[in-house]
Amino acid sequence: MDEPAWRLRWRDRKHPRPSSEPPRFEDVVIPNLDAAYSLARWLVRDPVLAEDVVQDSVARGLSYFASFRGGDARAWLMRIVRNTAYTSLSARRKVRKEQESETLADGDEALSARDAAPDPEQALLRKEQAEQLEKALAMLPAELRECLILKEVEELSYKEIAQVTGIPIGTVMSRLWRARQALMHLVRSGESHD
Amino acid sequence: MTDPSCTEMHLLIQADVDGELEPADAARVAQHVERCPSCARLQADLSALSGRLRDEATRYNAPMQLRRAVLNQLPQRRRSWLSRPVLATGLSAGLAVAASLTIFAVLPRADTMPEWIVAAHIRALQPDHLVDVVSTEQHTVKPWFAGRLPFAPPVKDLSGLGFLLQGARLDSLPGSTAATLVYKRRQHLIDLFIWPTGENEPRGRSSGVREGYNFVRWQTGEMTFWAVSDLNMKELDEFASHWR
Numbered sequence: 001m002d003e004p005a006w007r008l009r010w011r012d013r014k015h016p017r018p019s020s021e022p023p024r025f026e027d028v029v030i031p032n033l034d035a036a037y038s039l040a041r042w043l044v045r046d047p048v049l050a051e052d053v054v055q056d057s058v059a060r061g062l063s064y065f066a067s068f069r070g071g072d073a074r075a076w077l078m079r080i081v082r083n084t085a086y087t088s089l090s091a092r093r094k095v096r097k098e099q100e101s102e103t104l105a106d107g108d109e110a111l112s113a114r115d116a117a118p119d120p121e122q123a124l125l126r127k128e129q130a131e132q133l134e135k136a137l138a139m140l141p142a143e144l145r146e147c148l149i150l151k152e153v154e155e156l157s158y159k160e161i162a163q164v165t166g167i168p169i170g171t172v173m174s175r176l177w178r179a180r181q182a183l184m185h186l187v188r189s190g191e192s193h194d
Numbered sequence: 195m196t197d198p199s200c201t202e203m204h205l206l207i208q209a210d211v212d213g214e215l216e217p218a219d220a221a222r223v224a225q226h227v228e229r230c231p232s233c234a235r236l237q238a239d240l241s242a243l244s245g246r247l248r249d250e251a252t253r254y255n256a257p258m259q260l261r262r263a264v265l266n267q268l269p270q271r272r273r274s275w276l277s278r279p280v281l282a283t284g285l286s287a288g289l290a291v292a293a294s295l296t297i298f299a300v301l302p303r304a305d306t307m308p309e310w311i312v313a314a315h316i317r318a319l320q321p322d323h324l325v326d327v328v329s330t331e332q333h334t335v336k337p338w339f340a341g342r343l344p345f346a347p348p349v350k351d352l353s354g355l356g357f358l359l360q361g362a363r364l365d366s367l368p369g370s371t372a373a374t375l376v377y378k379r380r381q382h383l384i385d386l387f388i389w390p391t392g393e394n395e396p397r398g399r400s401s402g403v404r405e406g407y408n409f410v411r412w413q414t415g416e417m418t419f420w421a422v423s424d425l426n427m428k429e430l431d432e433f434a435s436h437w438r
């Protein structure tokens with residue numbers, strides 16, 4: 001059957017349309033902006049650079065969006081953020097070796113963290129636990145940390161993680177496994193499972 | 195624990211904890227774990243670790259200046275629309291009503307409903323579109339619907355189960371106006387669309403994914419429910435199970 005005329009008219013309207021046509025770029029970016037920034041923060045570990053990464057990703061996304069053929073728009077955006085983050089990191093490593101923004105990162109974290117507990121004692125405990133966790137995460141090899149962040153913080157599926165990182169699902173599973181084995185001491189002390 | 199079959203189970207157990215397994219494989223895992231203490235311990239540890247990461251690993255919010263900068267990067271059309279939210283809301287509501295009439299006349303509902311539902315969810319995630327009444331109280335939300343709808347949607351307090359009520363709004367969808375309840379789990383928003391089941395509507399449960407958002411549809415009594423979220427399917431199913 002030919003496409004009915006009303007459907008063509010639809011496209012000019014500010015209204016949800018059947019996704020046989022891809023979403024608009026802003027509909028992908030705005031709802032996922034926190035997720036994009038969070039991923040950038042975890043990958044580059046610097047709040048200022050993370051903002052640059054997101055802005056660069058939006059610029060790149062805008063120019064690639066015409067070639068986006070539908071499918072998982074969030075995974076598509078995350079892939080751009082991830083690749084831009086690694087490009088920025090390696091560019092910066094070339095420019096300067098040392099990292100002076102650590103203190104800035106620490107101060108800023110408490111401010112931007114979501115769900116801060118209202119009780120100060122609880123907040124302190126929470127902060128200490130989070131620090132222990134972040135330390136352990138920081139010690140992971142980058143390719144393992146990336147998979148774990150995509151899974152547990154961004155809550156992507158295996159399939160989406162494979163799309164974002166460009167590795168097969170089997171590799172996603174084994175990297176998650178290795179990452180988790182390395183972090184098991186956080187929840188128990190004792191024998192390992194392998 | 196050195197049993198080779200256990201080694202093979204490890205990735206399966208992990209996939210189960212991650213909510214990635216089909217029911218048949220999940221049943222296999224459950225069966226194995228029941229008679230293997232070592233794997234049971236692994237399952238418990240993986241769940242505990244997953245819980246810690248989800249609860250404690252920082253989720254960063256995009257700072258305001260970044261949000262503004264990104265909005266400036268987007269095409270002009272969007273910005274002018276955003277700067278006139280009141281006009282836009284009225285306009286889109288009008289279009290939505292016109293839209294629902296047109297579409298209903300032409301379309302069999304079942305085919306494109308997931309797309310409409312997901313699109314309505316995405317639209318609601320835009321600034322200032324999420325809720326018309328902000329409340330975490332079911333006793334505030336329920337009366338709010340009275341007088342605005344020809345039916346009385348059920349409203350449940352699921353806060354004890356980790357699904358926090360955020361508020362409610364109305365959505366115009368093809369064929370009917372939906373009562374939409376907004377719940378939150380961690381940082382994930384869940385839209386629950388409710389309307390009286392129409393004569394030609396498909397019955398039973400269905401689920402799927404569109405544009406990265408999971409949805410579940412079911413009927414309870416006279417009502418049709420659609421839940422949509424970027425929450426993983428396992429937890430969205432859990433959410434749905436509290437309504438069925």
